[in-house]
Amino acid sequence: MELLVASAIGVLTAGGIYLMLRLRTFPVILGISLLTYAVNVFLFASGRLTIGASPILQDGVETYADPLPQALVLTAIVISFGMTAVVVMISLGAFLGSDDDHVDDQPEPDPETGPERAEGTS
Amino acid sequence: MTHWIVLPIILPALVAPFIVLAARYHIGIQRVLSLAGVLALVAVACGLALQAADGTVTLYQMGDWAAPFGIVLVTDRLSTLMVLLTAVLALFVLLYAVGSGWDNRGRHFHALFQFQLMGIMGAFLTGDLFNLFVFFEVLLIASYGLMIHAGGNARLRAGVQYVLFNLVGSTLFLFALGSIYAETGTLNMADLANRVTLIGPEATVGIRVAAVLLLLVFAIKAAVVPLHFWLPSSYAEAPAPVAALFAIMTKVGAYAIIRVYTMIFPPDLEVTSGLHDLWLLPAALVSLAIGMVGVLAAKKLDRLVAFSVIGSMGMVMVSISLFTPEGIAAALYYIVHSTLAGATLFLISDLVRSGRADLALTKQPVMAGNALTAALFFVGAIAMAGLPPLSGFLGKLLVLDAGFDSDLVVWIWVVVLSSSLISILGFARAGSILFWKAHSVTPEEGAAPLPRPAPLSYVAVGGLITLLAAHTVFAGHVHGYTSTMAAQLFAPTPYIETVVDTPGKLSKPKGEY
Numbered sequence: 143m144e145l146l147v148a149s150a151i152g153v154l155t156a157g158g159i160y161l162m163l164r165l166r167t168f169p170v171i172l173g174i175s176l177l178t179y180a181v182n183v184f185l186f187a188s189g190r191l192t193i194g195a196s197p198i199l200q201d202g203v204e205t206y207a208d209p210l211p212q213a214l215v216l217t218a219i220v221i222s223f224g225m226t227a228v229v230v231m232i233s234l235g236a237f238l239g240s241d242d243d244h245v246d247d248q249p250e251p252d253p254e255t256g257p258e259r260a261e262g263t264s
Numbered sequence: 265m266t267h268w269i270v271l272p273i274i275l276p277a278l279v280a281p282f283i284v285l286a287a288r289y290h291i292g293i294q295r296v297l298s299l300a301g302v303l304a305l306v307a308v309a310c311g312l313a314l315q316a317a318d319g320t321v322t323l324y325q326m327g328d329w330a331a332p333f334g335i336v337l338v339t340d341r342l343s344t345l346m347v348l349l350t351a352v353l354a355l356f357v358l359l360y361a362v363g364s365g366w367d368n369r370g371r372h373f374h375a376l377f378q379f380q381l382m383g384i385m386g387a388f389l390t391g392d393l394f395n396l397f398v399f400f401e402v403l404l405i406a407s408y409g410l411m412i413h414a415g416g417n418a419r420l421r422a423g424v425q426y427v428l429f430n431l432v433g434s435t436l437f438l439f440a441l442g443s444i445y446a447e448t449g450t451l452n453m454a455d456l457a458n459r460v461t462l463i464g465p466e467a468t469v470g471i472r473v474a475a476v477l478l479l480l481v482f483a484i485k486a487a488v489v490p491l492h493f494w495l496p497s498s499y500a501e502a503p504a505p506v507a508a509l510f511a512i513m514t515k516v517g518a519y520a521i522i523r524v525y526t527m528i529f530p531p532d533l534e535v536t537s538g539l540h541d542l543w544l545l546p547a548a549l550v551s552l553a554i555g556m557v558g559v560l561a562a563k564k565l566d567r568l569v570a571f572s573v574i575g576s577m578g579m580v581m582v583s584i585s586l587f588t589p590e591g592i593a594a595a596l597y598y599i600v601h602s603t604l605a606g607a608t609l610f611l612i613s614d615l616v617r618s619g620r621a622d623l624a625l626t627k628q629p630v631m632a633g634n635a636l637t638a639a640l641f642f643v644g645a646i647a648m649a650g651l652p653p654l655s656g657f658l659g660k661l662l663v664l665d666a667g668f669d670s671d672l673v674v675w676i677w678v679v680v681l682s683s684s685l686i687s688i689l690g691f692a693r694a695g696s697i698l699f700w701k702a703h704s705v706t707p708e709e710g711a712a713p714l715p716r717p718a719p720l721s722y723v724a725v726g727g728l729i730t731l732l733a734a735h736t737v738f739a740g741h742v743h744g745y746t747s748t749m750a751a752q753l754f755a756p757t758p759y760i761e762t763v764v765d766t767p768g769k770l771s772k773p774k775g776e777y
Contacts, residue, residue, distance in 0.1 A: 162432070167424060170428055171428075174428065174431050174432065174435070177432070177435045178435055181435050181438040181439055181442070184438075184439060184442045185438060185441075185442045185445075187442075187446070188442040188443065188445045188446035189445070189446075190446075210445070211442075211445065214394060214441070214442075214445070217394075217398065218438055221398075221401050221434070222431075222434075222435075224405070225401075225405070225427075225431055225434070226431075228405065228408055228427065229424070229427045229428060229431060232408065232412060232420060232423050232424055232427055233424045235412075235415075235420050236417065236420035236421045236423070236424045239416075239417040239420055240417040240420075240421060242421075245424060245425060245428060246425070247425075247497060
């Protein structure tokens with residue numbers, strides 16, 4: 143099971159980083175989602191892997207699962223879910239506004255020759 | 265148990281939803297509520313700073329659960345100073361936002377502003393690493409909203425970069441927290457400080473990886489080269505008052521580095537030796553140099569200010585990465601200076617923008633309110649470039665003095681002094697193009713003159729400059745205080761004992777609580 147979980151985290155992280163380096167909003171957002179999945183599984187594993195163990199004290203139970211990573215993962219899932227929604231909206235706005243989905247800075251026109259008003263106030 | 269400690273978090277957390285729910289369509293009521301909230305915050309922060317000034321460490325246990333089971337808030341000299349700095353900065357930034365009308369160019373400025381304050385205050389006060397992550401997210405979510413306040417394509421595109429970069433940073437933070445928890449079984453900072461020393465020399469791989477990951481996360485926040493790429497675009501495109509408030513956000517990263525790497529991974533800990541002097545110090549020197557070269561190379565005033573923020577963060581990190589009491593004391597003095605100076609310059613760049621077509625460093629007709637804005641820019645540039653008589657000069661002297669005992673003393677002196685020269689050139693170039701060459705351009709016939717900036721805007725900028733002057737005049741007192749602060753940081757035993765040994769509700773007999 144250790145091998146399975148470890149390679150799952152590794153594959154998710156590798157895929158996430160590859161997609162992030164594509165520098166277009168849609169692959170980058172997918173890549174970040176993959177990375178957050180990887181980190182969620184990783185947080186689970188930080189409490190040691192157990193199968194079917196109880197997280198709450200009970201009579202006659204010997205092995206327990208660590209309850210704290212589960213709480214941490216819950217927090218992390220909620221935050222990353224909300225963040226993904228925010229970044230989808232912002233990048234949609236940026237794409238529809240400028241018709242360009244590059245994540246990195248594009249070369250600007252030289253202010254000496256073609257000044258463009260950069261401060262949008264609409 | 266005093267409840268005052270939690271107030272800097274609770275107060276903005278209550279004011280913000282009240283503004284959204286009750287005063288949604290009334291900008292006047294929003295302004296009054298927001299200003300009242302920030303004024304109360306300044307008062308509370310003053311009280312907390314006074315309380316912590318004699319070196320007492322005060323603990324607040326959430327729900328009366330003892331550490332490490334519950335989340336704790338802790339105040340000591342360092343955290344109260346940062347809280348006070350944030351509150352005072354927020355007051356002047358808010359005055360500027362109201363005076364210039366920026367808060368009315370989009371929706372929900374004041375609510376997001378309060379949530380942002382809540383996140384920053386929480387990050388400074390918390391004594392738990394996972395809680396630090398949560399407060400980082402709170403301040404980031406609010407900053408995403410503030411960053412794209414008032415919209416516009418350039419701003420939205422810079423916003424996408426900013427959000428994505430910070431999402432990656434948050435993911436790294438979670439990886440770091442996961443590995444720390446896997447190695448030690450706790451996330452409370454004081455408890456961690458005890459447990460990290462117990463790790464045997466043969467099993468240090470995990471904790472070393474965690475220490476480096478954590479440093480990377482905080483370095484992203486502090487915009488240390490090569491993790492600074494998010495800063496120039498986002499600070500330059502953000503609305504000026506927001507960029508001015510963001511001047512404290514890079515300091516959150518610096519604060520976290522100071523806190524974690526004096527308490528949990530102190531410089532004499534064998535596990536993480538070499539991290540500070542081998543990696544952090546050269547990176548800090550490079551960011552100082554790159555920031556100041558960026559000042560000289562910038563083609564627009566807002567980018568120039570953003571690069572000067574990178575440079576001054578480089579200076580702060582140089583001083584921090586010495587990890588001596590003198591270095592930390594100098595860094596703390598410089599943090600206060602750099603926050604105020606950076607915010608002042610961002611606000612001044614907005615004063616310039618309101619009287620010109622754009623912020624490009626090209627010859628354009630004389631702007632409205634030229635003389636006063638020029639004078640303010642002159643003072644702000646002197647402060648940021650570190651010329652006498654303002655506090656930048658004193659801070660730089662302290663950093664140079666603290667660097668004497670380092671192995672890299674020659675490098676520190678060379679980089680600090682030459683980067684100062686470059687930044688002076690950069691600021692002089694920008695100022696002369698903006699304010700003097702304008703007199704040689706004749707304005708177009710029939711062009712309506714742009715209105716002068718509102719008096720309240722000048723009051724806000726003037727207030728920040730007054731604070732900078734006070735920071736210079738009382739430099740002896742302030743540096744004395746930051747020295748006691750550094751002494752407290754390098755003797756963390758009272759902090760750790762207060763946090764770990766205070767009993768919570770489960771360790772008291774029934775009926776006592």
